[in-house]
Amino acid sequence: MSGMIERLPGWPTLPDLFGWVEGGLPTVHTVPGTHGIRIEERLTDGTYVLRAELPGIDPAKDVEITITEGVLTLRAERTEETKEKHHTEFRYGTFTRxxxxxxxxxxxxxxxxxxxxxxxxxxxVPEAKAGTRTIPVRHA
Incomplete structure (x- = not known):
């Protein structure tokens, strides 16, 4: 038996499966024609932390991060080094999240x-102060 694993007919490949799982989450937004980015998020002690898997990129020139109206958008580009490959499962192109x-x-x-x-x-993320807020009245 060879070292190759046969794919069962009708079964998605892993990247397709990950895309389906990611697509089911409410916070996920990807642009059509681009690849998604796998992330993890946490909010602790007044700080929101987003970690994104982006192997093989140059962060100085291949990553763009923007925040507009409370939405953080991450865009990255990974280019192919060579075209003469017999097989690759790496993804190249534009990645967004x-x-x-x-x-x-x-x-x-x-x-x-x-x-x-x-x-x-x-x-x-500054902690929201609970309780009653007193609003001073300025005398005009």
Missing amino acids: SVRLPAGAKGDGATADYKDGVLTITVP
Whole structure:
């Protein structure tokens, strides 16, 4: 028996399966004709952290991060090094992902770091003060 695994008819390949799983999440928005980006998010101690899997890219020139009206959009480009491949499962082209930030997130304080193929974006989210707010009345 060879080392190849036969695909059962009708079964999706793993990238298709991941795309289906990602497509079912409410925060997922990808642009048609582009690839999705796998992410994980967490909100702790007044900080929203988004980690994105982006191996094989140059963060200095191949990544664009924008925040518009509470939506963070991540766009990355990965180009093929050579065309003479017998087989590849790598994805090339444009990758995008958009997520809605938590209410009150301060996009102007966002930072991004890239290490070991993972992009980490950190956005401050000031704690909302509970209770009654007193509004001072100015005397005109």
